[in-house]
Amino acid sequence: MDITLQQVSYAYAKNTPFEKRALFDVDLHIPSGSYQAIIGHTGSGKSTVLQHLNALLKPTDGSIQIGDVEVSAGKKNKQLRKVRQKVGIVFQFPEHQLFDETVLKDIMFGPMNFGVPEQEAKRRAIELVSLLGLPDEVLEKSPFDLSGGQMRRVAIAGVLAMNPEVLVLDEPTAGLDPKGRKEIMDLFYRLHKEKGLTTILVTHSMEDAARYADRIAIMHDGKCVLAGTPQEIFSDEGRLMDFRLELPQSMKFQKKVEQMMGKKLPALCLTEEMLAEELARFLKKEREL
Amino acid sequence: MKREIISLQEVTFTYAEEDENVRPAVNNVSYTVYEGEWVAIVGHNGSGKSTLARLMNGLLFPQTGQVRVFGEALNEQSLWETRSQMGMVFQNPDNQFVGATVQDDVAFALENNGIPFEEMVERVKQSLVKVKMSDFMNSEPHHLSGGQKQRVAIAGAIALQPKILLLDEATSMLDPQGREEVLSTVRQLREETDLTVISITHDLEEALLADRVIMMNQGSKYAEGSPEEIFQRGQELVDLGLDLPFAMNISRLLKTQGITLVAEHMSEEELVNDLWTSHFNK
Amino acid sequence: MLEKMIFGRYIPGDSFIHRLDARAKLIFVFLFIAVVFIANNWITYGILVAFTFLIIRMSKIRLYFLINGLKPVVILIIFTFLLHLFFTREGAVIFEWKFIKIYEEGLRQGIFISIRFFVLVILTSILTLTTTPISITDALETLLNPLKKWKLPVHELALMMSISLRFIPTLMDETDKIMKAQMARGSDMTTGSMKERVNAIVPLLIPLFVSAFKRAEDLATAMEVRGYKGGEGRTRYRKLEWAAKDTIIILSLVVLAAVLVYFRS
Ligand SMILES: Nc1ncnc2c1ncn2[C@@H]1O[C@H](COP(=O)(O)OP(=O)(O)O)[C@@H](O)[C@H]1O
Ligand SMILES: Nc1ncnc2c1ncn2[C@@H]1O[C@H](COP(=O)(O)OP(=O)(O)O)[C@@H](O)[C@H]1O
Ligand SMILES: [Mg+2]
Ligand SMILES: [Mg+2]
Numbered sequence: 047m048d049i050t051l052q053q054v055s056y057a058y059a060k061n062t063p064f065e066k067r068a069l070f071d072v073d074l075h076i077p078s079g080s081y082q083a084i085i086g087h088t089g090s091g092k093s094t095v096l097q098h099l100n101a102l103l104k105p106t107d108g109s110i111q112i113g114d115v116e117v118s119a120g121k122k123n124k125q126l127r128k129v130r131q132k133v134g135i136v137f138q139f140p141e142h143q144l145f146d147e148t149v150l151k152d153i154m155f156g157p158m159n160f161g162v163p164e165q166e167a168k169r170r171a172i173e174l175v176s177l178l179g180l181p182d183e184v185l186e187k188s189p190f191d192l193s194g195g196q197m198r199r200v201a202i203a204g205v206l207a208m209n210p211e212v213l214v215l216d217e218p219t220a221g222l223d224p225k226g227r228k229e230i231m232d233l234f235y236r237l238h239k240e241k242g243l244t245t246i247l248v249t250h251s252m253e254d255a256a257r258y259a260d261r262i263a264i265m266h267d268g269k270c271v272l273a274g275t276p277q278e279i280f281s282d283e284g285r286l287m288d289f290r291l292e293l294p295q296s297m298k299f300q301k302k303v304e305q306m307m308g309k310k311l312p313a314l315c316l317t318e319e320m321l322a323e324e325l326a327r328f329l330k331k332e333r334e335l
Numbered sequence: 336m337k338r339e340i341i342s343l344q345e346v347t348f349t350y351a352e353e354d355e356n357v358r359p360a361v362n363n364v365s366y367t368v369y370e371g372e373w374v375a376i377v378g379h380n381g382s383g384k385s386t387l388a389r390l391m392n393g394l395l396f397p398q399t400g401q402v403r404v405f406g407e408a409l410n411e412q413s414l415w416e417t418r419s420q421m422g423m424v425f426q427n428p429d430n431q432f433v434g435a436t437v438q439d440d441v442a443f444a445l446e447n448n449g450i451p452f453e454e455m456v457e458r459v460k461q462s463l464v465k466v467k468m469s470d471f472m473n474s475e476p477h478h479l480s481g482g483q484k485q486r487v488a489i490a491g492a493i494a495l496q497p498k499i500l501l502l503d504e505a506t507s508m509l510d511p512q513g514r515e516e517v518l519s520t521v522r523q524l525r526e527e528t529d530l531t532v533i534s535i536t537h538d539l540e541e542a543l544l545a546d547r548v549i550m551m552n553q554g555s556k557y558a559e560g561s562p563e564e565i566f567q568r569g570q571e572l573v574d575l576g577l578d579l580p581f582a583m584n585i586s587r588l589l590k591t592q593g594i595t596l597v598a599e600h601m602s603e604e605e606l607v608n609d610l611w612t613s614h615f616n617k
Numbered sequence: 618m619l620e621k622m623i624f625g626r627y628i629p630g631d632s633f634i635h636r637l638d639a640r641a642k643l644i645f646v647f648l649f650i651a652v653v654f655i656a657n658n659w660i661t662y663g664i665l666v667a668f669t670f671l672i673i674r675m676s677k678i679r680l681y682f683l684i685n686g687l688k689p690v691v692i693l694i695i696f697t698f699l700l701h702l703f704f705t706r707e708g709a710v711i712f713e714w715k716f717i718k719i720y721e722e723g724l725r726q727g728i729f730i731s732i733r734f735f736v737l738v739i740l741t742s743i744l745t746l747t748t749t750p751i752s753i754t755d756a757l758e759t760l761l762n763p764l765k766k767w768k769l770p771v772h773e774l775a776l777m778m779s780i781s782l783r784f785i786p787t788l789m790d791e792t793d794k795i796m797k798a799q800m801a802r803g804s805d806m807t808t809g810s811m812k813e814r815v816n817a818i819v820p821l822l823i824p825l826f827v828s829a830f831k832r833a834e835d836l837a838t839a840m841e842v843r844g845y846k847g848g849e850g851r852t853r854y855r856k857l858e859w860a861a862k863d864t865i866i867i868l869s870l871v872v873l874a875a876v877l878v879y880f881r882s
Contacts, residue, residue: 063628063682088480088510102797127803135801142791143798145823155820159803190827195380204802221426221507223380223537225576250510290512295581299603306611318581322588329594329614392842415844423842430835433843435751435783442854447844449852459854477786491843 047132047211047244049076049099051270053108056094060106068094071108072270074263081238081245083255083276086265087290092216092248093138095265099214099246100133101126113211131160134210138217140201144189149175149200152189156208167207174203179229195226202230206237212244213237231258252294256280256316264289277314296321337369339406340499340531341391346400348386360386362554363400370498373525373532375542375562378551379576384535387551388503391533392421405498419448422492426504428484432476437468440476441491448495462490465527466520482513486520493524500524502534506541514538539578543601550575563601582606628746633862634676635747639756641863646744648870653733655877662732664880668873669736676743683746687738694734701727750782755855772848780836788829795824 056069069091076082084092097103098110101117109118113132115125134156137143146152153171158164175185178199184192189200202218215234219227235258238245249255255262256276263273266289272279280286283293283301292298300315303325311328315321343366349359361383368374376384389395390402393414402409404417422444425431434440438459445455463469466486476484485505492500500521506514518541524530534541542548548565550558552575558565566572566580569587573579579587586599586606597613600606634642656662673680684691705723712719745753758775765771796806799820806817 062686063679064626087512097797100801102800127805130801130803135798137794137798137801140798142824142828143795143802143820145820145827155804156802159805193381208802223576224539224578225379225573292511296585299581299585302603302607303610306607318584318588322585322592325585325610326589326592326594329610333614394838394841415846418842418844421842423839425835425839427832427835429787430832431839432783433780433836433840435749435754435779439751439854443840443845444843446851446854447846449850452852452854452856455852455854475786476783477790495844 047113048078048111049113049212049244050074050111051095051098051108052110054095054098054105054110055107056098056103057106058094068268069105070268072265072268074270074273076244076246076261079242079244080261081235081259082247083259083262084246084248084265085250085252085255085262085291088250090265091268092265094268095270096135096214096216096246096248099212100130100135102135127160131208132210133212133214134205134208135214136202136205136216136218138220140205140218141189141194141197143204144197144201147188148186149189149192150185152200153204153207156204160208162208170207170209171203174206175200177206178203178233195222198222198226199230210243212246214246216248217250218247234258252280252292253296253317256294256297264291276316280314280316300324337371340368340370340372340404341533342367342403342406343387343390344401344403346390346397346402348390348395348397350386352398359554361390361397364551364554364556365400366549366556366559368531368533371529371531372547373534373545374547374549375545376533376535376549376551377537377542377565377577378557379537381553382551382576383554384551385503386554388423388501388533388535391501392418392423419444419495420497421499421501422489422495422497423501424485424488424492424503424505426507428481428488428508429476431488432484435475436472437463437474437476437479437487438472440487441494444491444495450495458494458496459490462494463487465493465524466490480513481509482516485509485513485517489517489520489524493530497530499531499533502532502536504535504537506536506538514540518544537577539580543580550577566601567599569599626746627749628678628682630677630747632675632677632747634672634743636862637747637866638857638859638863639748639752640760640857640859641866642744642748643753643756643760645866645870646741648867649740650737652870652874652877653737655874655881656729656733658880658882660880661877662729664873664876665736666732669739672740672743676747678743678746683739683742687742690738694731694738697734698727698731701730751779751855752857754779754782755857759857770848772851776848784832787832788825791828792821792825795821795828 051072051074054069054072058066058068072095084095086092094103098105099112104117105119107119109116112129115123115129117123144152146155150168150171153174154167157167157170172185175182180196180199184196184200189197192200213234219230222230231254234245237243247254247259259276261273262276262279264271264279271289272285280293280297286293294316296315296318300311300321304310311324313324315324343364346361346364347359348361349357351357364387376387378384386395390397393409404413407413409417432440433443441459441462442455445458450458460469463472466489468483468486468490471479471483479487506517509517521532522544525532534545536542543562545562548560548562549556550565557575558568566583569579569583580601582600582603582605586596589596594614597609600609653665656665673683702719702723705726706720708720708722710718711721711724754775757778758771761769761771804817804820806814806821
């Protein structure tokens with residue numbers, strides 16, 4: 047399911063003294079099956095873009111094509127529910143949306159709203175709980191008796207249970223400890239690969255954007271100022287700095303090493319593993335010379 | 336011998352004492368923090384760090400063991416005096432902003448301690464200068480970024496000129512920019528005063544800034560030492576839910592690629608130097 | 618939805634009205650409520666409306682925003698108007714169609730009541746739109762201070778109020794966020810039968826309640842570690858200052874009242 051934003055503008059509280067323009071003519075194309083990262087400093091409009099992706103917000107100008115549904119300024123649209131079923135959003139701190147008596151019921155809430163039969167919803171919930179690395183006992187517990195990290199996983203399961211084709215993630219690991227962060231990011235990547243989920247990730251971590259995404263877009267002051275592959279995006283440090291962003295750590299280190307050696311490594315090292323590999327290969331070659 | 340500021344002696348605390356199945360949130364923990372030190376307490380989510388914080392300023396009292404502040408046992412009588420000597424900043428920037436505006440929030444502790452009006456005005460001003468928020472005196476909290484709110488919280492915590500600043504994951508809900516703002520504020524405060532800092536964190540960079548690291552695991556003290564000593568433990572830490580410094584990760588990865596190094600390096604400079612001397616400069 | 622409401626919010630500014638002491642504004646509004654009831658004919662209601670517009674002008678708040686933001690209240694006013702229009706049976710019949718009869722007195726009453734309602738709402742809104750919530754709380758605390766003698770916990774009430782006010786924007790954001798999160802999970806709060814809609818509110822209310830509770834708990838802790846132990850022995854950072862203009866605005870009401878008494882029938 048392709049998603050295309052065309053000249054999307056958005057203003058919060060339009061026509062009040064508190065009116066706040068958040069997006070200005072944003073163009074963005076997200077092909078089906080891709081892993082798109084959206085980066086940019088706080089307040090640049092990332093979350094506002096995300097909420098357009100399943101029509102929680104409608105553009106005040108411009109239009110969005112989500113699969114075969116078009117959402118545009120001023121027009122009523124009866125197919126929004128269809129969109130919402132296909133595009134699952136994991137909001138920032140999603141554990142705040144838990145409400146039901148048991149974890150099981152909470153996970154079943156989404157699919158049942160979209161008319162999935164109870165048995166099927168239950169089956170999905172049981173499957174997802176183990177996929178997210180939670181013990182089976184939690185199913186019958188109240189979500190409010192779990193630890194913060196477990197609640198986060200339950201909330202994510204609640205979104206995955208709708209079987210979306212597109213998964214939208216707004217800083218999904220904020221506040222978790224490093225181990226929890228890595229486990230969850232790896233899980234999303236696995237789902238992206240195995241189920242072909244189109245994945246859209248908003249993150250402050252340049253490392254995550256470089257490691258997981260195959261396309262990156264930069265938001266700055268409500269505009270989409272740059273979009274391309276990680277190699278393209280991270281090849282120009284000067285531009286990144288204009289948008290108050292940094293290089294991933296591995297690339298910063300690559301630069302240091304290159305400066306010391308006076309020579310360049312053959313590729314941009316997006317991850318630590320890649321850096322170690324390239325560096326090792328390079329050092330071995332140097333030794334042979 | 337440096338002066339002892341806070342000391343925990345075999346402290347154990349369980350939230351639901353009557354319930355047999357609940358294991359202690361803090362189990363037989365002892366450590367001492369000395370004047371002017373920066374101590375980081377690290378550990379996975381749920382390892383008991385916040386409980387330690389609450390024990391250190393008398394929001395909770397241990398079931399066994401003792402907490403000493405400035406060499407004296409912390410109890411109901413010494414409680415308020417202790418609190419006026421210990422500024423505390425919590426994780427959620429929104430939930431600790433008491434005042435309606437920045438200056439009201441900074442003044443809150445001063446009001447509670449009956450500081451006269453003129454002095455209050457002066458101290459609010461000074462504290463806000465120290466955290467570089469004096470341009471925002473009249474701002475309301477929902478117009479501030481997370482990093483700004485946390486800096487205001489720090490200003491509020493230091494307005495009473497306490498000896499100790501206790502940060503409980505004060506940076507964990509912030510974006511990288513906010514985190515940097517808060518950390519550089521704390522660093523600068525330490526340069527200007529002899530403030531003792533205890534920071535609870537799982538942010539690596541923050542832990543590396545400390546003089547000493549105390550590592551918690553499932554309610555017990557797992558290790559204690561300089562950041563170097565702690566991070567030398569490598570994979571052990573990863574298994575317990577922590578990150579390793581970037582340079583160490585690269586060192587370890589290089590090793591698996593068959594590149595020998597003098598050591599697993601903590602800092603990028605050391606690693607670059609090692610690469611330079613042992614592999615390139617031959 | 619929520620974001621369009623302006624009742625109870627503050628618009629920063631530097632008008633004459635903005636700069637008045639909050640106590641003056643509070644006293645003004647309370648006195649005004651009494652003064653409004655003096656009016657009883659076209660001239661006096663006319664004077665009231667004129668006075669209200671003068672105040673709006675002095676607050677420099679755009680009329681458009683005011684009306685737009687008060688839409689829900691306007692609907693209420695129209696409703697009250699119709700109620701009086703149809704149910705007052707006095708005076709001459711001025712309109713008749715099938716079973717509907719409208720009397721002269723009904724029309725008059727409807728218009729008068731609406732005007733009364735309208736000027737009260739406008740002036741109270743202007744109070745809140747031009748005064749920071751904290752000043753209103755401070756003003757209330759000072760004005761109610763004498764009641765401490767009768768063991769009324771004035772300080773605690775004022776603090777509670779200021780904290781609630783301070784959390785309104787946070788909770789509004791939170792409501793918006795949770796509403797969207799549940800909508801994204803297919804919950805539908807805007808269509809369906811009454812029962813369905815009520816059911817759809819549960820997934821919104823429970824998280825809000827849980828979060829408000831957590832915030833209250835955090836806040837209580839934050840206050841305790843900063844040495845809060847009740848109003849005793851506390852000093853105050855906020856000082857209110859009564860100036861000549863504050864006396865003038867109160868006097869203007871006295872003049873208004875005198876004029877109204879003179880013209881009333
Ligand atoms: N509910 C809202 N009402 C008014 N303004 C908002 C609201 N949500 C966000 N904004 C504003 O819109 C801009 C973009 O916000 P957002 O999309 O949340 O940015 P990001 O996710 O990149 O931090 C910011 O200036 C923010 O203050
Ligand atoms: N108020 C509380 N009531 C009951 N149990 C609690 C409470 N706060 C924390 N715990 C439990 O105590 C343990 C330690 O928690 P905490 O000190 O908050 O850890 P950390 O701050 O390291 O994440 C956890 O298992 C947690 O579930
Ligand atoms: Mg955001
Ligand atoms: Mg904690």
